[in-house]
Amino acid sequence: MSFDSPFHVTIDFNTSHMIFPTIIAVILGILFVSILITRGSTILATVSNGNWWPAGIDHKRFFGTIALTVIYFMAMPAVGDIFPNTGLGFYLCSIPYLFALSTLYLHERSRRTLMIAGANALIAPSLVWYILSELFNISLP
Amino acid sequence: MELLSILTPMFFALVAAGTVIGIIFGAIPGMTATMAVAVCLPLTYSLGLENGLALLLGLYVGGISGGLVPAILLNIPGTPSSITTTLDGYPMTQNGEGERALKIGITSSLVGGLISLAALYLFAPALADFAIKFSYIEKFLIIFFALTVMAALSNSLLVGIFSGFLGIFISLIGAYDISRGGNGELRLVPEFLEYYLESGFSLLPVLIGLFGLATILIEAEEGMKEGKGLSGVKIGGKPFKISVFKGQIVNLIRSSSIGTFVGILPGVGGSAASILAYSQEKNFSKTPEKFGKGAPAGVIASESANNGLTGGALVPLLSLGIPGDSTTAILIGAFTLQGIQVGPLFIGNNPVTWDAMIIAMLAANIIMFLVMVFAIRHLAKVVTVPKNILFPIILMMCVVGAYTINYGVMFDVWTLLIFGLFGYLAHKIRLEIAPFIIGFILGPSAEIYFVKSLESFGTFSIFFTKSWIAVLLWILIALSIAFSISVARKKKRMTD
Amino acid sequence: MTGLFKSIAAAAGFAAMVATPVLASAADLPSNVRLVIGSKSTGGDTYQNSAIVAEALAKKLDINVKVDAVGAGEAFKALQRDSRGTTIMIFHDQSYLANLYGVRGYDDIFENYVVGPTVAINPGNAYLVAKNSPMQSMEDVFAAAAAGQRVRVAIQAGGVSEIGFSAMKNAAKVMHPGSEANIVPVNTGSQADKNQLMFDGQADVINGSVQANEQFTQLANDDQKAMRFIWLTAREETIEQANPEGMGDTTRDELLAFTTPNVSVTFDGSKDFTFDKEFFFLFNKDMDAEQIATIDNALKEIYAEGEIQKTQKASFFIPNYKPQAEAAAYLKAKRDQYRQVIDAIATN
Numbered sequence: 001m002s003f004d005s006p007f008h009v010t011i012d013f014n015t016s017h018m019i020f021p022t023i024i025a026v027i028l029g030i031l032f033v034s035i036l037i038t039r040g041s042t043i044l045a046t047v048s049n050g051n052w053w054p055a056g057i058d059h060k061r062f063f064g065t066i067a068l069t070v071i072y073f074m075a076m077p078a079v080g081d082i083f084p085n086t087g088l089g090f091y092l093c094s095i096p097y098l099f100a101l102s103t104l105y106l107h108e109r110s111r112r113t114l115m116i117a118g119a120n121a122l123i124a125p126s127l128v129w130y131i132l133s134e135l136f137n138i139s140l141p
Numbered sequence: 142m143e144l145l146s147i148l149t150p151m152f153f154a155l156v157a158a159g160t161v162i163g164i165i166f167g168a169i170p171g172m173t174a175t176m177a178v179a180v181c182l183p184l185t186y187s188l189g190l191e192n193g194l195a196l197l198l199g200l201y202v203g204g205i206s207g208g209l210v211p212a213i214l215l216n217i218p219g220t221p222s223s224i225t226t227t228l229d230g231y232p233m234t235q236n237g238e239g240e241r242a243l244k245i246g247i248t249s250s251l252v253g254g255l256i257s258l259a260a261l262y263l264f265a266p267a268l269a270d271f272a273i274k275f276s277y278i279e280k281f282l283i284i285f286f287a288l289t290v291m292a293a294l295s296n297s298l299l300v301g302i303f304s305g306f307l308g309i310f311i312s313l314i315g316a317y318d319i320s321r322g323g324n325g326e327l328r329l330v331p332e333f334l335e336y337y338l339e340s341g342f343s344l345l346p347v348l349i350g351l352f353g354l355a356t357i358l359i360e361a362e363e364g365m366k367e368g369k370g371l372s373g374v375k376i377g378g379k380p381f382k383i384s385v386f387k388g389q390i391v392n393l394i395r396s397s398s399i400g401t402f403v404g405i406l407p408g409v410g411g412s413a414a415s416i417l418a419y420s421q422e423k424n425f426s427k428t429p430e431k432f433g434k435g436a437p438a439g440v441i442a443s444e445s446a447n448n449g450l451t452g453g454a455l456v457p458l459l460s461l462g463i464p465g466d467s468t469t470a471i472l473i474g475a476f477t478l479q480g481i482q483v484g485p486l487f488i489g490n491n492p493v494t495w496d497a498m499i500i501a502m503l504a505a506n507i508i509m510f511l512v513m514v515f516a517i518r519h520l521a522k523v524v525t526v527p528k529n530i531l532f533p534i535i536l537m538m539c540v541v542g543a544y545t546i547n548y549g550v551m552f553d554v555w556t557l558l559i560f561g562l563f564g565y566l567a568h569k570i571r572l573e574i575a576p577f578i579i580g581f582i583l584g585p586s587a588e589i590y591f592v593k594s595l596e597s598f599g600t601f602s603i604f605f606t607k608s609w610i611a612v613l614l615w616i617l618i619a620l621s622i623a624f625s626i627s628v629a630r631k632k633k634r635m636t637d
Numbered sequence: 638m639t640g641l642f643k644s645i646a647a648a649a650g651f652a653a654m655v656a657t658p659v660l661a662s663a664a665d666l667p668s669n670v671r672l673v674i675g676s677k678s679t680g681g682d683t684y685q686n687s688a689i690v691a692e693a694l695a696k697k698l699d700i701n702v703k704v705d706a707v708g709a710g711e712a713f714k715a716l717q718r719d720s721r722g723t724t725i726m727i728f729h730d731q732s733y734l735a736n737l738y739g740v741r742g743y744d745d746i747f748e749n750y751v752v753g754p755t756v757a758i759n760p761g762n763a764y765l766v767a768k769n770s771p772m773q774s775m776e777d778v779f780a781a782a783a784a785g786q787r788v789r790v791a792i793q794a795g796g797v798s799e800i801g802f803s804a805m806k807n808a809a810k811v812m813h814p815g816s817e818a819n820i821v822p823v824n825t826g827s828q829a830d831k832n833q834l835m836f837d838g839q840a841d842v843i844n845g846s847v848q849a850n851e852q853f854t855q856l857a858n859d860d861q862k863a864m865r866f867i868w869l870t871a872r873e874e875t876i877e878q879a880n881p882e883g884m885g886d887t888t889r890d891e892l893l894a895f896t897t898p899n900v901s902v903t904f905d906g907s908k909d910f911t912f913d914k915e916f917f918f919l920f921n922k923d924m925d926a927e928q929i930a931t932i933d934n935a936l937k938e939i940y941a942e943g944e945i946q947k948t949q950k951a952s953f954f955i956p957n958y959k960p961q962a963e964a965a966a967y968l969k970a971k972r973d974q975y976r977q978v979i980d981a982i983a984t985n
Contacts, residue, residue: 007600007601011592011595014324016592016596019595020588021328028306035303038299053569061361061365065358066358073554084723085723086669097533102529105533107367121533124533128537128541132541132545137703141554179706182679183688273862276839316742321827322824324794324795336714339710340708407829457829462852471679477685477848477953480952482852482884482885484885485855486886547677549707550711589826
C-alpha cells in the first residue's frame with residue numbers, strides 16, 4: 001500500500017494480505033497502551049497481591065478434564081486409523097472418555113452413580129455414532 | 142391446478158420431517174442447518190424437485206431455529222447466528238426462566254420467519270435489484286456498523302473494544318482467502334504451524350470452544366458442585382405470557398427486517414443479522430442496562446433476526462442465482478440436480494415451483510413453532526441433568542460438531558481445545574468474550590471489503606462519497622458509537 | 638441389570654460386526670472409502686460430479702464411498718497421509734494451474750500423486766460483458782486493448798478462473814505486442830462478487846459460467862443486470878457433445894457461436910487457445926497399483942454401460958472417461974501447454 005496523496009492509495013495485490021492485519025495490529029497496540037495507562041495501577045495491584053493461579057482451584061477436576069481431553073483427542077485419530085472411515089475411532093474412544101469424565105466429576109461414587117455413569121457412557125456414544133455415522137453417513141474420526 | 146397436485150400429504154410430511162431433523166441438528170452445538178441440508182441433499186435425487194425442496198426447506202428453517210435451544214439453556218450457541226441469543230437467553234435460564242426464554246425465542250423466530258417470507262414472496266425481484274446497489278464499500282460499512290456493537294456489548298468500553306479487535310486480529314490468521322478474492326498468502330502464522338493454519342481457525346470450533354469447553358473448564362475449576370451455576374437453576378420462574386410481546390412490535394418488525402435485509406446481501410453472513418438487530422434494539426431501548434442480564438427484548442431481537450434470514454437469503458438465490466448464505470449455496474445443488482436453473486428468470490419460468498417453495502417455507506415455520514412448543518417443556522429440563530452426566534455429553538457433542546463442520550478435519554477438534562483454554566484464560570484476565578467473538582466473526586469480511594474497496598477505487602474518500610446508502614450508513618455508525626459512549630459514561634458515573 | 642448387560646453385549650457385537658475391514662486381496666478396495674474433493678462447497682460442480690461418480694463406483698464395487706468436501710489444502714493432506722486406498726481424491730485443473738501460478742500450498746501433482754483417470758468435463762467456463770458495453774465481442778476487447786484502452790477483467794486469482802484471462806493477455810501479445818498490458822485483472826472471489834463488479838462498473842469483462850450466467854444473458858437490454866457471452870473457453874468438440882437443448886434458453890448451437898473457431902483467442906497466431914475444466918482422480922503415490930487398476934476398470938465398465946453419461950449430461954457435464962495412464966499423459970501435456978501461456982505473459 002502506498003500513499004499517492006493524503007486520500008489516494010495504490011494497492012499491490014501481491015502484498016495486499018498484510019494491509020488489514022497491520023492496521024488492526026496498530027489499533028490493538030494503541031488500545032493495549034491505553035489500557036495500561038488507565039488501568040495500569042489496578043492491574044499491578046491485582047497481580048502483586050492476588051493468589052497465584054492455580055492456587056485455590058479444584059486441581060483434580062480442572063487438570064483432569066484437560067488431560068483426559070488431550071488423551072481423547074490423540075486417541076481418536078489413532079484408533080480411527082485402525083478402522084478407517086467407519087467412525088469407530090470416535091465411538092470406541094468416547095465410551096471410556098465419557099465414563100472417566102463422569103466418574104471424575106462425581107462427588108459420591110456409589111454403586112448407583114457409577115452404574116448411571118457407565119450406562120450413559122455406553123448409550124450416548126452409541127446413539128450418536130449410529131445416527132450420524134450410519135444413518136446420515138457423516139464422517140467421524 | 143398444477144400447484145394442488147404438488148401439495149400432497151407426502152409434500153407436507155417431508156416438510157415436517159425436514160423441520161424436525163433440522164431442529165435436532167440446530168440444537169446440537171456445532172451441527173448447523175448447512176450440514177443438515179448437505180447430508181440430506183442426496184436423498185432428494187429420488188424425491189423430485191418439489192418434494193426434495195420441501196424436505197430441504199424444512200431442514201433449513203428447522204436448523205436455523207434449533208440453534209436457540211443450547212444458546213438459551215446451556216450458553217452454547219447452536220449456530221453462529223444464535224450468539225446474541227445467549228446474551229440474554231442464558232441469564233434468563235439462570236433466573237429460572239429457561240422455558241419462558243425458549244417460548245419467547247420461538248415465537249420471535251416464527252414472526253421473523255413469516256415477515257421475511259412475506260418479503261420474499263412479494264418483493265423478491267425488487268429487493269434483489271436493491272441489493273445489487275451494495276458494492277464492496279456499502280458492505281464494508283454494514284460490517285463496520287455491526288462491529289460498533291462491540292462497544293455496546295462491553296462491560297468496560299476500553300477492554301471490550303480491545304477484546305473485539307483481538308478477535309478480528311485472530312480471525313485474520315492463515316491465508317488471505319483466494320476464494321473470497323485474496324491472494325492466498327499466509328500471514329500471522331508461525332512457521333511450525335503453517336501446516337495446520339493454512340485456512341486459519343474455523344469459526345464453529347472457536348465458538349463452541351469459547352462457549353462450551355471454556356464454561357466446563359470454569360465449572361471444573363470450581364469442583365463441579367451441583368446446585369451451582371447451571372444446575373443451580375430453579376425450574377419454573379416466571380411463566381410465559383404472550384403479553385411479553387406488548388411494546389415489542391417495533392422490535393419484532395425492525396429485527397425481522399434487519400434479518401431479512403442482511404440475508405439478501407450475499408457474503409455479509411447470517412451472524413451479522415442478529416448482531417445488528419440486537420445492538421439496534423439495545424440502542425433504541427429505554428432500559429439498555431437490562432440487556433445482558435436476561436432482557437426478553439434481547440432474545441426477541443436476536444431470534445426474529447436470525448429467522449428473518451431464511452426468507453432473505455432466498456431472495457438473491459431465486460432472483461440472481463446467487464446464494465445469500467452457506468445453506469442456500471447447497472440448495473443450488475438441489476436445483477441443478479433436477480435440471481432447474483436458478484437466476485433472474487427463475488420465478489417467471491417456474492411459477493409452480495416458486496409457489497410450492499413459499500408454501501413449504503410457510504408450513505416449515507408453522508411446524509417448527511408447533512413442534513418446539515410441545516418439545517420445550519421437556520427440553521427445558523436438560524438443566525436438571527446432573528453435571529457429571531451432562532457435561533461429558535456436551536463435550537462429546539462439541540467434538541462431533543467441530544470434526545464434522547468441515548467434513549472431517551482433525552485440527553478443528555484441536556481448535557476447540559485451544560479456544561476452550563483461551564476462553565478460560567480470557568475469563569481469568571477479564572477479557573470480554575462477546576466482543577471478541579463478534580470481532581472474530583466479522584473480521585474476514587471487514588478485511589476483504591475494506592481492502593477491495595481501496596483496490597478498486599484507490600481512495601479513502603470513496604467510503605463517504607460512493608452513494609447515499611454509504612452516507613446513511615455513516616450516520617447510523619456515528620449514532621451507534623455516540624450512543625455506546627454515552628451509555629458507558631452513564632455507567633461510569635453510576636459506579637463512581 | 639440383565640437388560641443392561643444384554644445391551645452392552647449387543648453393542649459390542651454390533652461394533653465387532655461393522656469393524657471388519659478385512660482385505661480379501663491386495664486388488665480389493667477397502668470396504669469404506671473416503672473420497673475427498675478439492676472444494677469446500679457441497680453445492681458446487683466438483684461435489685456434484687464427484688457424488689455422481691462415487692455413487693456409481695460404490696454400486697459397481699459394492700463398497701461405501703463417502704464424498705467429503707474438505708477443500709484443496711485438507712484434501713491433499715489427507716491423501717498424502719493415506720496410502721492404503723482408504724482415501725482417494727477428485728479434483729480438476731485447479732490442482733496443477735494453481736501450482737503453475739505459484740499459489741502457496743500447491744505442489745506438482747504429477748510428481749507427488751498418481752493422476753487420472755478423468756471422468757467428466759464442465760464445459761461452462763465463460764467470459765461475459767455487460768449487454769450495453771461498448772465491447773460486444775472478444776474482437777472488440779482486443780481492439781480496445783490495442784487502442785490503448787484499459788480492459789478490466791474480474792477473475793479469481795490463481796487457477797481455473799485466471800487461465801482464460803492469461804490466454805487473453807497472451808493473445809493480445811501475439812496480435813498486438815504491448816497491448817497485453819492494457820488487459821488488467823480485477824482479483825475477486827465468488828461469482829456474486831464478479832457479477833457485482835460488473836453491475837458497479839468496476840469490471841468490463843467478467844469470468845463466469847454458462848450455468849450461473851445464462852439467465853442474465855436473457856434479460857432485456859435496459860436491465861442493469863443484463864450480460865452477454867463473449868467467449869466460452871471449451872473446445873468446440875466438447876460443447877458439441879452437450880444435449881442439443883443446451884442450457885436454459887440458449888441452445889447448444891447458440892453456445893457454439895462463442896467457442897473456437899467462431900470466437901478466436903489465439904494461442905500462438907495459428908492455433909486457438911481452449912480450456913476444458915476436467916475432473917479427474919488423484920491417488921496417493923504409494924497406493925497399490927492394483928487397487929488403482931480396480932477403480933480404473935470399474936470406471937471403464939461403468940462408462941461402457943452408458944448410464945452415468947445420461948446423469949452427467951443432465952447436469953451439464955460432458956462425460957470424459959480416459960483410463961489412468963492415458964489421462965495422466967494427457968493432463969501433463971495440457972499442463973505444459975498452459976505453462977507456455979503463463980510464462981509468455983509473465984515476462985512483462
